[in-house]
Amino acid sequence: MASSSSSTQLILSLFLVVSLFQVSLASSRLFQVSLATRRLSELVQDQSQLLKYHNGPLLNGKIAINLIWYGNFKPAQKAIVSDFITSLSSSSPAQSNKPSVATWWKTTEKYYHLTSKKSSLSIALGKQISNEKYSLGKSLTNKQIVKLASLGDQKNAINVVLTSADVAVDGFCMNRCGTHGAASGSSHIRGKNYKFAYIWVGNSETQCPGLCAWPFHQPLYGPQSPPLVAPNNDVGLDGMVINLASLLAGTATNPFGNGYFQGPAEAPLEAASACPGVYAKGAYPGYAGDLLVDATTGASYNANGANGRKYLVPALFDPSTSTCSTLV
Numbered sequence: 001m002a003s004s005s006s007s008t009q010l011i012l013s014l015f016l017v018v019s020l021f022q023v024s025l026a027s028s029r030l031f032q033v034s035l036a037t038r039r040l041s042e043l044v045q046d047q048s049q050l051l052k053y054h055n056g057p058l059l060n061g062k063i064a065i066n067l068i069w070y071g072n073f074k075p076a077q078k079a080i081v082s083d084f085i086t087s088l089s090s091s092s093p094a095q096s097n098k099p100s101v102a103t104w105w106k107t108t109e110k111y112y113h114l115t116s117k118k119s120s121l122s123i124a125l126g127k128q129i130s131n132e133k134y135s136l137g138k139s140l141t142n143k144q145i146v147k148l149a150s151l152g153d154q155k156n157a158i159n160v161v162l163t164s165a166d167v168a169v170d171g172f173c174m175n176r177c178g179t180h181g182a183a184s185g186s187s188h189i190r191g192k193n194y195k196f197a198y199i200w201v202g203n204s205e206t207q208c209p210g211l212c213a214w215p216f217h218q219p220l221y222g223p224q225s226p227p228l229v230a231p232n233n234d235v236g237l238d239g240m241v242i243n244l245a246s247l248l249a250g251t252a253t254n255p256f257g258n259g260y261f262q263g264p265a266e267a268p269l270e271a272a273s274a275c276p277g278v279y280a281k282g283a284y285p286g287y288a289g290d291l292l293v294d295a296t297t298g299a300s301y302n303a304n305g306a307n308g309r310k311y312l313v314p315a316l317f318d319p320s321t322s323t324c325s326t327l328v
Contacts, residue, residue: 050274051111051317056258058112059158059197059251060119064126066152071134071164078128080237080309081162081244085125087305088248099292099327101305104245107316107325108252108271111260114319121252126157139168146183149198154185158197158251160244165203165236173208177201177239180247182256197255199247205236213239215279215288215300215312223286228300231310238312245313246272260319271316275324278315283326288312292328302327 065085069078087101112119129151136144145161152159163169178201185196204212210220216230216238230238250270253260261268280289280302291300294310301310318325 050262050269050322051253051260051271051319052262053111053114053260054258056254056256058115058119058253058259059121059255060112060117062122062124062156064153064157065123065248066126066157066159067128068148068151068159068161069128069130069132069164070136070140070148070161071138071167072132073130073162073164077234077237080232080234081241082125082128083306083309084241084244084311085123086307087303087309087311089123090306098304099302101303101311101313104303104313104316104327105249107318108249110319111253111271123158127152134167138166141170142179145169145179145200146181146198149183149196149200150185154196155194158199158248161198161200162240162244163200163202165205165207167202168207169200169202172202173204173211177204177208177212178243178247180251195256197251199244199251201240201244201247203236204239205234209235209239212243219286225286228288228291228312229298231294231297231299231301231312233297233299241311242314245311249314249316272314274317275315278324278326279312280315280326280328283315289326290328 067078067081067085084101088105090102109120112121131148136148140148140163148161149159163172178199180197180199182195182197185194202212208220209217213235215225215228216235217227218224232238232241249272253271254268257265257268261270262274263269277283277285278289280291283289288300289302291302291312292310293300299310301312303311303313305311313327315324315326317323
Protein backbone atom coordinates (compact mmCIF):
# COMPACT_ATOMS: atom_id res chain seq x y z
CA MET A 1 0.00 0.00 0.00
CA ALA A 2 2.86 2.38 0.84
CA SER A 3 4.45 1.71 -2.52
CA SER A 4 1.17 2.41 -4.36
CA SER A 5 0.70 5.66 -2.45
CA SER A 6 4.24 6.77 -3.26
CA SER A 7 3.74 6.04 -6.95
CA THR A 8 0.51 8.03 -7.00
CA GLN A 9 2.21 10.98 -5.32
CA LEU A 10 5.09 10.83 -7.80
CA ILE A 11 2.72 10.87 -10.81
CA LEU A 12 0.79 13.79 -9.32
CA SER A 13 4.02 15.70 -8.69
CA LEU A 14 5.23 15.17 -12.25
CA PHE A 15 1.96 16.36 -13.76
CA LEU A 16 1.87 19.48 -11.62
CA VAL A 17 5.37 20.40 -12.77
CA VAL A 18 4.34 19.96 -16.41
CA SER A 19 1.12 21.95 -15.94
CA LEU A 20 2.99 24.78 -14.29
CA PHE A 21 5.54 24.70 -17.10
CA GLN A 22 2.82 25.78 -19.50
CA VAL A 23 2.34 29.10 -17.76
CA SER A 24 5.88 29.91 -16.62
CA LEU A 25 6.22 33.65 -16.20
CA ALA A 26 9.28 35.88 -16.06
CA SER A 27 10.83 39.31 -16.37
CA SER A 28 14.27 40.12 -17.76
CA ARG A 29 14.86 42.49 -14.86
CA LEU A 30 12.34 41.86 -12.14
CA PHE A 31 11.53 38.18 -12.17
CA GLN A 32 12.16 34.98 -14.10
CA VAL A 33 10.16 31.84 -13.59
CA SER A 34 12.00 28.61 -12.99
CA LEU A 35 9.31 26.05 -12.39
CA ALA A 36 11.84 23.26 -12.17
CA THR A 37 12.81 24.56 -8.73
CA ARG A 38 9.36 25.44 -7.47
CA ARG A 39 8.43 23.42 -4.44
CA LEU A 40 5.30 21.33 -4.49
CA SER A 41 4.30 22.87 -1.16
CA GLU A 42 3.45 26.09 -3.01
CA LEU A 43 0.67 24.26 -4.79
CA VAL A 44 -1.08 22.90 -1.75
CA GLN A 45 -1.03 25.93 0.50
CA ASP A 46 -4.24 27.51 1.78
CA GLN A 47 -5.65 29.22 -1.32
CA SER A 48 -7.26 31.94 0.77
CA GLN A 49 -3.73 33.29 1.27
CA LEU A 50 -2.84 33.28 -2.41
CA LEU A 51 -2.08 36.31 -4.54
CA LYS A 52 -1.17 38.94 -2.00
CA TYR A 53 -1.10 42.52 -3.25
CA HIS A 54 2.39 44.01 -3.03
CA ASN A 55 1.24 47.62 -3.49
CA GLY A 56 2.75 48.09 -6.93
CA PRO A 57 1.06 49.89 -9.83
CA LEU A 58 -1.29 48.07 -12.18
CA LEU A 59 -1.90 48.92 -15.81
CA ASN A 60 -4.87 51.23 -16.16
CA GLY A 61 -6.83 53.14 -18.73
CA LYS A 62 -6.81 52.27 -22.42
CA ILE A 63 -4.07 49.78 -23.25
CA ALA A 64 -3.21 48.59 -26.76
CA ILE A 65 -1.96 45.04 -27.25
CA ASN A 66 0.62 45.19 -30.03
CA LEU A 67 1.63 41.94 -31.75
CA ILE A 68 5.20 41.48 -32.99
CA TRP A 69 5.37 38.42 -35.24
CA TYR A 70 8.89 37.00 -35.48
CA GLY A 71 9.47 34.35 -38.10
CA ASN A 72 7.15 32.42 -40.38
CA PHE A 73 3.45 32.72 -39.59
CA LYS A 74 0.65 32.13 -42.05
CA PRO A 75 -2.16 34.72 -42.28
CA ALA A 76 -4.60 32.15 -40.89
CA GLN A 77 -2.35 31.64 -37.86
CA LYS A 78 -2.09 35.35 -37.20
CA ALA A 79 -5.87 35.60 -37.37
CA ILE A 80 -6.26 33.03 -34.56
CA VAL A 81 -4.29 35.25 -32.18
CA SER A 82 -5.59 38.63 -33.34
CA ASP A 83 -9.18 37.38 -33.06
CA PHE A 84 -8.38 36.20 -29.53
CA ILE A 85 -7.14 39.66 -28.53
CA THR A 86 -10.27 41.22 -30.04
CA SER A 87 -12.38 38.68 -28.12
CA LEU A 88 -11.08 39.94 -24.77
CA SER A 89 -13.15 43.11 -25.02
CA SER A 90 -16.00 42.12 -27.32
CA SER A 91 -18.82 39.64 -26.94
CA SER A 92 -21.30 38.97 -29.73
CA PRO A 93 -24.93 39.50 -28.68
CA ALA A 94 -25.69 36.11 -30.17
CA GLN A 95 -23.24 34.61 -27.72
CA SER A 96 -24.29 36.63 -24.70
CA ASN A 97 -25.61 33.53 -22.97
CA LYS A 98 -22.55 31.45 -23.83
CA PRO A 99 -19.19 31.33 -22.05
CA SER A 100 -16.96 33.85 -23.78
CA VAL A 101 -13.38 35.07 -23.75
CA ALA A 102 -14.68 38.47 -22.62
CA THR A 103 -16.42 36.87 -19.62
CA TRP A 104 -13.21 35.02 -18.75
CA TRP A 105 -11.22 38.26 -18.84
CA LYS A 106 -13.61 39.99 -16.44
CA THR A 107 -12.12 37.97 -13.58
CA THR A 108 -8.99 40.12 -13.86
CA GLU A 109 -11.12 43.21 -13.21
CA LYS A 110 -11.83 41.96 -9.70
CA TYR A 111 -8.20 42.53 -8.77
CA TYR A 112 -8.49 46.18 -9.75
CA HIS A 113 -11.51 46.61 -7.51
CA LEU A 114 -9.47 45.45 -4.52
CA THR A 115 -6.86 48.21 -4.74
CA SER A 116 -7.26 51.55 -3.01
CA LYS A 117 -7.20 53.38 -6.36
CA LYS A 118 -9.88 51.09 -7.84
CA SER A 119 -8.60 51.78 -11.34
CA SER A 120 -9.83 50.04 -14.47
CA LEU A 121 -8.24 48.54 -17.56
CA SER A 122 -9.56 48.69 -21.11
CA ILE A 123 -7.66 46.71 -23.75
CA ALA A 124 -7.86 46.51 -27.52
CA LEU A 125 -5.88 45.09 -30.41
CA GLY A 126 -3.16 47.54 -31.42
CA LYS A 127 -0.55 47.44 -34.15
CA GLN A 128 0.89 44.31 -35.75
CA ILE A 129 4.54 44.16 -36.79
CA SER A 130 5.97 41.34 -38.89
CA ASN A 131 9.62 40.29 -38.96
CA GLU A 132 9.62 37.49 -41.51
CA LYS A 133 13.34 37.70 -42.30
CA TYR A 134 14.52 36.60 -38.83
CA SER A 135 16.57 39.79 -38.45
CA LEU A 136 18.08 38.56 -35.16
CA GLY A 137 18.54 34.95 -36.28
CA LYS A 138 16.70 31.83 -35.26
CA SER A 139 18.16 31.53 -31.77
CA LEU A 140 17.16 34.36 -29.44
CA THR A 141 18.33 35.48 -26.01
CA ASN A 142 16.20 37.21 -23.40
CA LYS A 143 17.80 40.55 -24.30
CA GLN A 144 16.82 40.04 -27.94
CA ILE A 145 13.24 39.29 -26.91
CA VAL A 146 13.15 42.64 -25.08
CA LYS A 147 14.68 44.32 -28.15
CA LEU A 148 11.89 42.92 -30.31
CA ALA A 149 9.28 43.95 -27.75
CA SER A 150 10.67 47.49 -27.89
CA LEU A 151 9.64 47.76 -31.55
CA GLY A 152 6.04 48.33 -30.53
CA ASP A 153 4.65 51.51 -29.00
CA GLN A 154 5.79 51.61 -25.41
CA LYS A 155 3.29 53.98 -23.86
CA ASN A 156 -0.11 52.61 -22.83
CA ALA A 157 0.66 49.25 -24.41
CA ILE A 158 1.51 45.61 -23.86
CA ASN A 159 3.92 44.44 -26.54
CA VAL A 160 3.60 40.76 -27.37
CA VAL A 161 6.43 38.96 -29.18
CA LEU A 162 5.35 35.73 -30.88
CA THR A 163 8.11 33.46 -32.25
CA SER A 164 7.46 30.85 -34.93
CA ALA A 165 7.99 27.10 -34.57
CA ASP A 166 11.51 27.21 -36.06
CA VAL A 167 12.83 29.80 -33.60
CA ALA A 168 14.69 28.76 -30.44
CA VAL A 169 14.60 31.01 -27.37
CA ASP A 170 16.65 30.71 -24.18
CA GLY A 171 14.78 28.42 -21.79
CA PHE A 172 12.04 27.56 -24.28
CA CYS A 173 10.89 23.96 -23.83
CA MET A 174 13.28 23.62 -20.89
CA ASN A 175 11.56 25.61 -18.16
CA ARG A 176 9.10 27.89 -19.89
CA CYS A 177 6.64 28.29 -22.76
CA GLY A 178 6.59 32.07 -22.56
CA THR A 179 7.36 34.98 -20.28
CA HIS A 180 5.99 38.32 -19.21
CA GLY A 181 7.92 41.16 -17.71
CA ALA A 182 8.80 44.82 -17.85
CA ALA A 183 11.61 46.74 -19.51
CA SER A 184 12.82 50.32 -19.47
CA GLY A 185 11.19 52.45 -22.11
CA SER A 186 12.83 55.15 -24.18
CA SER A 187 11.74 58.74 -23.73
CA HIS A 188 12.69 61.98 -25.41
CA ILE A 189 11.67 63.89 -22.30
CA ARG A 190 14.63 64.35 -19.98
CA GLY A 191 14.13 62.93 -16.54
CA LYS A 192 11.10 60.88 -17.52
CA ASN A 193 11.85 57.20 -16.90
CA TYR A 194 9.21 54.53 -17.25
CA LYS A 195 8.75 50.83 -17.86
CA PHE A 196 6.59 49.09 -20.40
CA ALA A 197 5.06 45.64 -20.14
CA TYR A 198 5.89 42.91 -22.61
CA ILE A 199 5.09 39.25 -23.26
CA TRP A 200 6.84 36.56 -25.25
CA VAL A 201 5.21 33.28 -26.36
CA GLY A 202 6.76 30.62 -28.58
CA ASN A 203 5.13 28.19 -31.00
CA SER A 204 5.92 24.76 -29.57
CA GLU A 205 4.46 22.67 -32.39
CA THR A 206 7.76 21.09 -33.46
CA GLN A 207 9.89 21.64 -30.35
CA CYS A 208 7.81 20.58 -27.34
CA PRO A 209 4.04 20.29 -27.96
CA GLY A 210 3.77 17.75 -25.15
CA LEU A 211 4.84 20.45 -22.71
CA CYS A 212 3.56 23.74 -24.11
CA ALA A 213 0.52 22.66 -26.14
CA TRP A 214 -1.13 20.23 -23.71
CA PRO A 215 -3.98 19.19 -23.72
CA PHE A 216 -3.87 19.31 -27.54
CA HIS A 217 -0.89 16.95 -27.59
CA GLN A 218 0.09 13.86 -25.65
CA PRO A 219 1.81 15.01 -22.44
CA LEU A 220 5.52 14.33 -22.12
CA TYR A 221 5.24 13.37 -18.45
CA GLY A 222 2.54 12.49 -15.97
CA PRO A 223 -0.81 10.78 -16.53
CA GLN A 224 -1.33 9.87 -20.17
CA SER A 225 -4.61 10.56 -21.90
CA PRO A 226 -5.58 11.04 -25.56
CA PRO A 227 -4.94 14.60 -26.81
CA LEU A 228 -7.93 16.83 -27.41
CA VAL A 229 -8.82 18.27 -30.81
CA ALA A 230 -7.61 21.88 -31.07
CA PRO A 231 -10.51 24.34 -31.58
CA ASN A 232 -8.77 26.18 -34.43
CA ASN A 233 -7.23 23.04 -35.92
CA ASP A 234 -3.69 24.22 -35.15
CA VAL A 235 -1.98 22.57 -32.17
CA GLY A 236 0.86 25.09 -32.13
CA LEU A 237 -1.29 28.22 -32.33
CA ASP A 238 -4.03 26.95 -30.03
CA GLY A 239 -1.29 26.12 -27.55
CA MET A 240 0.10 29.63 -27.96
CA VAL A 241 -3.33 31.07 -27.15
CA ILE A 242 -3.43 29.15 -23.86
CA ASN A 243 -0.02 30.49 -22.83
CA LEU A 244 -0.76 33.99 -24.10
CA ALA A 245 -4.00 34.05 -22.12
CA SER A 246 -2.15 33.03 -18.96
CA LEU A 247 0.53 35.64 -19.47
CA LEU A 248 -1.96 38.40 -20.24
CA ALA A 249 -3.74 37.67 -16.97
CA GLY A 250 -0.39 37.78 -15.18
CA THR A 251 0.53 41.05 -16.90
CA ALA A 252 -2.77 42.70 -15.98
CA THR A 253 -2.53 41.74 -12.31
CA ASN A 254 1.25 41.84 -11.82
CA PRO A 255 2.76 43.95 -14.63
CA PHE A 256 5.93 45.13 -12.89
CA GLY A 257 6.64 42.35 -10.40
CA ASN A 258 5.03 44.08 -7.42
CA GLY A 259 1.31 43.54 -8.02
CA TYR A 260 -0.71 40.45 -7.12
CA PHE A 261 1.27 37.25 -6.62
CA GLN A 262 2.27 34.68 -4.06
CA GLY A 263 5.67 33.22 -3.32
CA PRO A 264 9.06 34.59 -4.37
CA ALA A 265 9.05 37.41 -6.92
CA GLU A 266 11.51 35.40 -9.04
CA ALA A 267 8.99 32.56 -9.42
CA PRO A 268 5.56 33.94 -8.56
CA LEU A 269 2.20 32.25 -8.56
CA GLU A 270 -0.11 34.59 -10.45
CA ALA A 271 -3.73 34.75 -11.58
CA ALA A 272 -3.42 31.83 -14.02
CA SER A 273 -0.38 29.93 -12.74
CA ALA A 274 -2.15 29.55 -9.38
CA CYS A 275 -4.55 27.17 -11.16
CA PRO A 276 -2.26 24.83 -13.15
CA GLY A 277 -3.85 22.34 -15.53
CA VAL A 278 -7.43 23.49 -14.81
CA TYR A 279 -9.68 24.45 -17.73
CA ALA A 280 -13.14 23.35 -16.62
CA LYS A 281 -15.00 21.82 -13.70
CA GLY A 282 -13.94 18.32 -12.78
CA ALA A 283 -10.30 18.83 -13.76
CA TYR A 284 -7.66 16.60 -12.20
CA PRO A 285 -4.08 15.61 -13.12
CA GLY A 286 -4.14 14.42 -16.72
CA TYR A 287 -7.68 15.67 -17.34
CA ALA A 288 -8.39 19.29 -18.35
CA GLY A 289 -11.98 19.20 -17.11
CA ASP A 290 -15.49 18.78 -18.51
CA LEU A 291 -15.01 20.92 -21.59
CA LEU A 292 -17.47 21.84 -24.32
CA VAL A 293 -17.11 19.86 -27.56
CA ASP A 294 -17.95 21.16 -31.00
CA ALA A 295 -20.50 18.80 -32.55
CA THR A 296 -19.08 19.26 -36.05
CA THR A 297 -15.31 19.21 -35.53
CA GLY A 298 -15.03 17.36 -32.23
CA ALA A 299 -12.81 20.16 -30.93
CA SER A 300 -12.67 20.89 -27.20
CA TYR A 301 -13.06 24.45 -25.93
CA ASN A 302 -14.44 26.52 -23.07
CA ALA A 303 -14.87 30.01 -24.53
CA ASN A 304 -16.48 31.59 -27.56
CA GLY A 305 -14.69 34.44 -29.28
CA ALA A 306 -14.91 36.99 -32.07
CA ASN A 307 -15.67 35.96 -35.64
CA GLY A 308 -17.15 32.66 -34.54
CA ARG A 309 -13.91 31.48 -32.94
CA LYS A 310 -13.65 28.98 -30.13
CA TYR A 311 -10.78 28.95 -27.66
CA LEU A 312 -9.43 27.11 -24.66
CA VAL A 313 -8.47 29.49 -21.84
CA PRO A 314 -7.03 28.58 -18.43
CA ALA A 315 -8.84 28.89 -15.12
CA LEU A 316 -8.10 32.10 -13.21
CA PHE A 317 -7.82 32.52 -9.47
CA ASP A 318 -10.89 34.51 -8.41
CA PRO A 319 -9.99 36.80 -5.49
CA SER A 320 -13.65 37.20 -4.51
CA THR A 321 -14.12 33.48 -3.91
CA SER A 322 -10.52 32.30 -3.38
CA THR A 323 -11.12 29.54 -5.91
CA CYS A 324 -9.99 28.69 -9.42
CA SER A 325 -12.76 30.06 -11.63
CA THR A 326 -13.75 28.27 -14.84
CA LEU A 327 -16.31 29.15 -17.50
CA VAL A 328 -17.74 25.63 -17.77
